[in-house]
Amino acid sequence: MLIAVVPDVAAGGARLRRLDDSGAALGPAWTVPDLAAAVRAIEPTDASTVDGGGVRWLWPATAEVYTGLVREGVRVDRCHDLELTEALLLGYDGRWGEPRSLAAGWARLTGGRVPADPPARQAVPPGDGQGALFEPAAAGGAPAGLDPLTALVEVYADQQARLAAAAAASPEAARRLRLLVAAESAGALIAVEMGHYGLPWRVDVHRDLLVELLGEPSPVGGPPRRLVELSAAIAAAFGGAPIHPESPAEVLRAFSRAGISLPSTRAWVLRGVDHPAVPLLLEYKELHRIWTAHGWSWCQQWVAGGRFHPEYVPGGVVSGRWATRGGGALQIPRVVRRAVRADPGWTFVVADAGQLEPRILAAVSGDPRMSRAAGEGDMYEALATEAFGGDRARAKVALLGAMYGQTGGQAVPALAALRGSYPVALSYVEDAARTGEAGGLVRSWLGRTCPPPSASWSAWAGGGEAGSGGEGFEGGESSSGYGGGRGAAARARGRFTRNFVIQATAAEWAISMLALLRGLLAGGSAGAAGPGGTAGPGGGVGPDGAGGAVGSGGDPATGVDRAELVFFQHDEVVVHCPVEAAPVVAAAVERAGDQARRLLFGATSVRFPLKVSIVDCYGDAK
DNA sequence: GGCCATAGCGCG
DNA sequence: AAAGCGCGCTATGGCC
Numbered sequence: 001m002l003i004a005v006v007p008d009v010a011a012g013g014a015r016l017r018r019l020d021d022s023g024a025a026l027g028p029a030w031t032v033p034d035l036a037a038a039v040r041a042i043e044p045t046d047a048s049t050v051d052g053g054g055v056r057w058l059w060p061a062t063a064e065v066y067t068g069l070v071r072e073g074v075r076v077d078r079c080h081d082l083e084l085t086e087a088l089l090l091g092y093d094g095r096w097g098e099p100r101s102l103a104a105g106w107a108r109l110t111g112g113r114v115p116a117d118p119p120a121r122q123a124v125p126p127g128d129g130q131g132a133l134f135e136p137a138a139a140g141g142a143p144a145g146l147d148p149l150t151a152l153v154e155v156y157a158d159q160q161a162r163l164a165a166a167a168a169a170s171p172e173a174a175r176r177l178r179l180l181v182a183a184e185s186a187g188a189l190i191a192v193e194m195g196h197y198g199l200p201w202r203v204d205v206h207r208d209l210l211v212e213l214l215g216e217p218s219p220v221g222g223p224p225r226r227l228v229e230l231s232a233a234i235a236a237a238f239g240g241a242p243i244h245p246e247s248p249a250e251v252l253r254a255f256s257r258a259g260i261s262l263p264s265t266r267a268w269v270l271r272g273v274d275h276p277a278v279p280l281l282l283e284y285k286e287l288h289r290i291w292t293a294h295g296w297s298w299c300q301q302w303v304a305g306g307r308f309h310p311e312y313v314p315g316g317v318v319s320g321r322w323a324t325r326g327g328g329a330l331q332i333p334r335v336v337r338r339a340v341r342a343d344p345g346w347t348f349v350v351a352d353a354g355q356l357e358p359r360i361l362a363a364v365s366g367d368p369r370m371s372r373a374a375g376e377g378d379m380y381e382a383l384a385t386e387a388f389g390g391d392r393a394r395a396k397v398a399l400l401g402a403m404y405g406q407t408g409g410q411a412v413p414a415l416a417a418l419r420g421s422y423p424v425a426l427s428y429v430e431d432a433a434r435t436g437e438a439g440g441l442v443r444s445w446l447g448r449t450c451p452p453p454s455a456s457w458s459a460w461a462g463g464g465e466a467g468s469g470g471e472g473f474e475g476g477e478s479s480s481g482y483g484g485g486r487g488a489a490a491r492a493r494g495r496f497t498r499n500f501v502i503q504a505t506a507a508e509w510a511i512s513m514l515a516l517l518r519g520l521l522a523g524g525s526a527g528a529a530g531p532g533g534t535a536g537p538g539g540g541v542g543p544d545g546a547g548g549a550v551g552s553g554g555d556p557a558t559g560v561d562r563a564e565l566v567f568f569q570h571d572e573v574v575v576h577c578p579v580e581a582a583p584v585v586a587a588a589v590e591r592a593g594d595q596a597r598r599l600l601f602g603a604t605s606v607r608f609p610l611k612v613s614i615v616d617c618y619g620d621a622k
Numbered sequence: 623g624g625c626c627a628t629a630g631c632g633c634g
Numbered sequence: 635a636a637a638g639c640g641c642g643c644t645a646t647g648g649c650c
Contacts, residue, residue, distance in 0.1 A: 247646060248629060266630065289631060292644055317641060321634085328643055331632040356634095357639095404638030411638080488637075499639040503634095570634040570640090625649080634640080 001026070002080065003042065004058040004156065005035065005065060006148040014038070014065075015149045019058065023157025029149055035065075036072035043076050056080055058156055060102040060148070062188035062314075070196045077522070081185040082156060084315055088180060089162050091449035094441060106151035109158055123311055123326025126198070126304035173447060179599065180446035180508065184315060186515035190565055191312035191322065197564045198307025199329075199340055199618075200576060206299050206339035213335070214291055224291060230284045237277035245284045293328060294336045302327040308340075312568070319500055320448050320507040321570055330569050340574075340618035347579045349563075350621035351589040351610040352572035353510065355379045358399045360506045363597075363606040364445050365428035369421060374606040387421035388414070402429055403502050405495035429498045436497025437490040444504035445600060453493055509596050509608065510571050516599075517573065517592035518565060526560045526588035560584050567618075574618060582614045 002019040014035040018026040032038040042055060057079040059065040066079070086100040098104070099117045107114040163181070167174030210217070215225030223231070235243045238254045245251060248265045255262050255275070262269055267285060270278050302308055308327060316323025324330055342348050353359075355378075361367075362374035373382035384395040394410075398418040401411030402425070419426045432442045436450075439458055443449050452458075520526045559578035563585050567574035577585050593610045613621045 244646090246630095246644095249646075264629075285631075289644090293632070293642095319640060321640070323641065325642090328632075330634075331642060333632060352634095401638065406638040408636065408638090492637080495638065496640090503640060506634095572634080623650105627646105627648085629646080630644090632641105632643085 002056045002058045002156075004149060004152050006060065006152055007035070007065060017149060017153060019153060019156070022160050023153060025153065036069055036074045039069055039074050039076060043074070054078060058082065058152065060152060062185070062192055066189060066192045067196070070192055075193070075522070076189065077519075078182075079185050079189055080156065080181070081188045082152060082159070084184045084188060085159055085181045086155070087315065088177070088184065088448060089159060091451075092166070092177065092443075092447055093162075094449070094452070096449060096451045102148065102151055102155060103146065105155035105158070106146060109154060120325070125301050125326065126307070126309040176445065176600075177447040179512075180444075180448060183446070183508065183512045183515055184320075186518070187314045187322070187511045190514055190518055190568070191314045194565055194568060195309060195311050197566050197576070198305075198309040199567050199574070200343060201303045201306060201308040202339050202341045203299055203303055203306070205341060206303075206336070207296070209336065209338055210290070210295060210299075214287055214295070217296055223288075224295075227284065227287055227291060230280055230287070234277050234280045234284060237275070237280060245281055246288055251281065290333060290336065293331070294333060298327070314511075317507075318451050319504040320444065320511070321503070322511075322568065329567075334619070337621075338617060338619035342576060342616045345579060346576055347582050348615050348618060348621070349575040349577060349582055349585045349589060349612060350572070350615060350618065351575075351586075351593075351612045352622070353513070353593065353608055354611050356506050356509070356571045356608065357403055357502050359606050359608055360445075360502050360509065361399070361403060361425055361429065363601045363604050364501065364505055365425040366604075367422050367424035367428070370425045371605045376607075377609055383421075387417055402426060403499060405429075405433060405491075405498045407491075429501070432501045433494035433498035436500075437494035439493070440497075442497045442501050444501060444508055446505070446508045448504045448508070450497055450500045450504070457489060457493065505600075506571065509600055510568075512599055513592045513596040513608075514565070514568060514573055516595045517575075517589055520588040520592055521560055521563045521565075521575070521585065523561075526558075526584045526591075558584050560588070574621075586612045586614060 002021065002023075004017045004019055005014050008015050008031060013031060013033040015029055015031050016038065017029040020026055039057075044054065054077055057065075057076050059079065059082065061083045062079060062081045066076070069076070082102055082105070083100045086105050090096065090098050090100065099114055101115065101117050104114045104117065106112070163174055163178060166177055210224075214227060215229070217224045218228075222228070231243065231245055234245050235241060238258060241254075243250055243254055251265045252262060254277070255273075258275060260273060260275060262273065265281075267282055270281055302310070308329070310327045310329030311325040312329075313323040313325055322330075340348075358379055359374045362370040362379075369386065370383075373379055373386060376382040378392075380392050380396045380399070383399065384390050384392040388395040388398070394414050394417075397411050398414035400406070401415055402418055406415075415426075435442050439453055441449055441452060559581040563575050563577035563581055565573060566576045573589070575585050575589070589610055589612055593608050597604070597606070597608050611622065615621050
């Protein structure tokens with residue numbers, strides 16, 4: 001059963017209506033003055049009591065509604081995020097990029113003018129704007145006379161109809177698409193909760209670290225001592241004239257005066273240059289980066305109350321990876337992670353899926369030999385033994401080159417070896433690349449569709465519509481002065497689609513794992529009810545009511561139910577939990593990974609082992 | 623003053 | 635000739 005919810009800003013509460021899974025109303029709408037209280041009364045507190053028939057909350061956008069609920073201490077097990085689903089379905093129909101808001105969906109349904117989505121909000125540092133129960137409505141100016149609850153219900157019903165139509169065409173494709181919708185929605189819940197918890201961050205440790213690396217900060221706001229010293233040393237190495245090492249143009253001129261002509265000041269270029277300024281410049285770049293991107297002002301802006309609060313954006317990347325707004329949460333330099341410390345009596349369970357993308361390639365392609373290799377703990381080693389004369393480094397280069405579309409360097413002969421032993425896997429990525437070069441679309445395993453080439457690309461590459469074919473790309477290549485020619489543009493597109501099928505599927509496995517983990521932890525027993533996971537997917541991942549947490553009657557004394565998912569970075573998750581709960585949490589992570597594998601790929605010999613460490617300091621993980 | 627493109631580097 | 639994929643963020647530098 002679903003309950004549709006729209007915020008009722010005027011009344012300060014919300015309007016709700018019960019629906020069946022198809023979107024048909026099960027009763028009249030009603031209004032509540034306090035949504036948090038209403039949800040608390042409806043949502044089962046112990047998810048383990050839910051046996052497949054739990055409530056799923058339907059709302060326009062999770063961030064809009066759930067943020068306020070979480071702030072009130074309310075959690076829900078499952079939801080259906082209308083906007084994220086709309087974006088997936090539009091993409092599936094080749095209508096990538098059309099507005100996804102409730103108002104837009106309603107307009108498409110009723111023949112009205114489709115409003116553009118509002119521009120993404122600016123990142124909000126912690127402490128600002130924390131009071132409101134609801135985020136500002138994402139709907140791009142709801143048209144007058146629109147009843148949002150009616151629109152929500154109707155658009156949801158339409159989405160279910162579109163999924164049913166997909167099922168008529170291909171039951172398996174629809175099964176996967178439903179799974180994707182469920183996982184995406186579960187991810188949205190997790191993103192809100194994660195942003196709410198924040199990543200435990202010790203400001204004192206961070207400041208000590210900064211002084212250790214950068215020297216004392218300038219009392220007047222300029223660069224810290226170590227950067228000033230390095231600037232002087234770099235100037236001296238170039239003959240004495242003052243220089244701003246952070247200015248590429250100045251550095252290039254300085255090298256030029258020294259008789260060295262460089263294409264750029266990139267670190268890897270500098271490493272090949274024999275000049276006394278080079279090591280100083282490399283050190284300067286590294287430290288300057290930390291100072292500007294994760295220095296004192298970053299700490300001041302983004303850390304509050306001992307927590308770093310980024311805003312996670314599920315589906316913010318075309319491949320389905322999450323993005324973040326504010327604070328650069330997905331780019332925290334490893335050295336800075338030393339400031340991430342567990343609370344007293346608590347610890348971190350850090351888990352990352354090693355070699356995820358090559359394992360995904362094995363699974364989606366179904367290449368039997370590669371799948372067997374991906375059943376091993378070290379897939380590169382297994383490949384090396386089987387096809388690269390034991391040369392692990394070469395096996396790794398070959399595999400990465402295949403997934404990224406590398407065409408030069410040492411990858412070329414290695415790729416040939418890969419093709420000889422794993423032709424099915426190679427065909428998979430090469431088919432995707434060919435489709436992209438021809439202007440076509442590719443999909444992930446669960447059915448996320450890549451964006452089409454830009455209109456200018458299509459005009460440039462062949463003059464045809466996207467997907468209409470790829471003839472004639474090579475013509476006139478040498479006549480172009482831009483970007484290496486039409487062939488180059490087509491190949492770039494091919495590299496994108498080649499990688500998309502892998503990266504997007506990896507994101508699907510990762511978010512499914514995360515959602516299953518959430519369900520296991522919420523169940524309290526972390527899914528300890530039997531080996532191999534006898535229960536269905538928990539945490540709202542399973543489509544059509546197959547969800548519900550696993551396990552029956554955990555031991556609350558372990559504190560597993562107090563565990564918090566506090567960080568997620570593509571293939572890595574950090575759980576903050578009481579020390580005594582860590583072993584159970586660690587086991588739950590492994591289980592979640594395995595359940596995600598079976599949910600996506602069924603019977604496959606591919607494994608997705610998680611490297612789990614239990615540490616008090618994130619910097620100590622791995 | 624603000625806007626925008628580019629360079630560069632952090633992460634996966 | 636030869637460019638491996640996806641991002642966010644900060645700085646510079648040219649522009650109005």
